[in-house]
Amino acid sequence: DTAVSQxxxxxxxxxxxxxxxxxxxxxxxxxxxxxxxDSKKFLKIMFSYNNKExxxxxxxxxxxxxxxxxxxxxxxxxxxxxxxxxxxxxxxSSQSRTGGSYEQYFGPGTRLTVT
Amino acid sequence: xxQLNQSPQSMFIQEGEDVSMNCTSSSIFNTWLxxxxxxxxxxxLLIALYKAGELTSNGRLTAQFGITRKDSFLNISASIPSxxxxxxxxxxxxxxxxxxxxxxxxxxx
Numbered sequence: 495d496t497a498v499s500q501x502x503x504x505x506x507x508x509x510x511x512x513x514x515x516x517x518x519x520x521x522x523x524x525x526x527x528x529x530x531x532d533s534k535k536f537l538k539i540m541f542s543y544n545n546k547e548x549x550x551x552x553x554x555x556x557x558x559x560x561x562x563x564x565x566x567x568x569x570x571x572x573x574x575x576x577x578x579x580x581x582x583x584x585x586x587s588s589q590s591r592t593g594g595s596y597e598q599y600f601g602p603g604t605r606l607t608v609t
Numbered sequence: 610x611x612q613l614n615q616s617p618q619s620m621f622i623q624e625g626e627d628v629s630m631n632c633t634s635s636s637i638f639n640t641w642l643x644x645x646x647x648x649x650x651x652x653x654l655l656i657a658l659y660k661a662g663e664l665t666s667n668g669r670l671t672a673q674f675g676i677t678r679k680d681s682f683l684n685i686s687a688s689i690p691s692x693x694x695x696x697x698x699x700x701x702x703x704x705x706x707x708x709x710x711x712x713x714x715x716x717x718x
Contacts, residue, residue, distance in 0.1 A: 498651075525704075534710070535646075535695055535710070535711050536708070536710055536711075537652070537697065537708040539705055539706070542704070542705065544704075549704060550704065550705055584651050584652070586651075596640050596642070596657075596701040596706065597642065597654055597657050598642075598654070598699075598706060599654060600644075600651035600652045600653070601651050602649075602650055602651045603649075603650070603651050
């Protein structure tokens with residue numbers, strides 16, 4: 495009965511490769527997010543989708559491309575991976591982005607290591 | 610962007626002690642949230658606050674939404690070893706959350 499799930503949990507890859515991280519939520523939420531947590535544990539918003547529509551796109555290299563096939567799924571594709579992309583990536587979801595609950599529920603994270 | 614200042618950044622406490630942590634900002638927020646992150650896991654929502662002055666408890670945790678809407682605090686009473694982790698505050702503005710840098714809590718048995 496996992497609420498927000500991510501795959502894979504760990505991802506080790508070489509510079510220049512392309513990789514994807516998948517996220518699914520079974521909470522019936524409308525909004526999903528991708529965060530990056532660096533080595534100092536700072537959580538930085540990257541993207542947000544509401545009902546498959548991109549609503550937040552922070553200053554992120556365009557090597558990062560989110561895709562939401564439906565409102566329960568939000569995937570993150572990263573092209574031409576660089577050493578600085580090494581971090582933990584968290585998916586989150588919330589019920590609504592306007593006039594409602596802003597409580598965000600996080601997945602377990604994907605630890606990406608680029609060598 | 611919005612900045613949240615969490616203090617202290619880390620604390621070592623004896624089991625059984627109470628612990629208090631703060632989150633402040635120069636900006637007004639409409640919602641304050643407190644999360645806990647265990648090693649290797651994602652942040653877990655502890656308490657959500659929606660009104661200025663609101664005081665909410667969740668077991669041994671108590672949090673308050675500051676009256677100015679620019680701050681919040683979290684108290685943990687009678688700490689136990691499993692309280693160890695990183696505690697994050699988050700403030701809602703527009704359609705997103707701003708997070709503090711976290712407070713590492715270590716409980717000494």
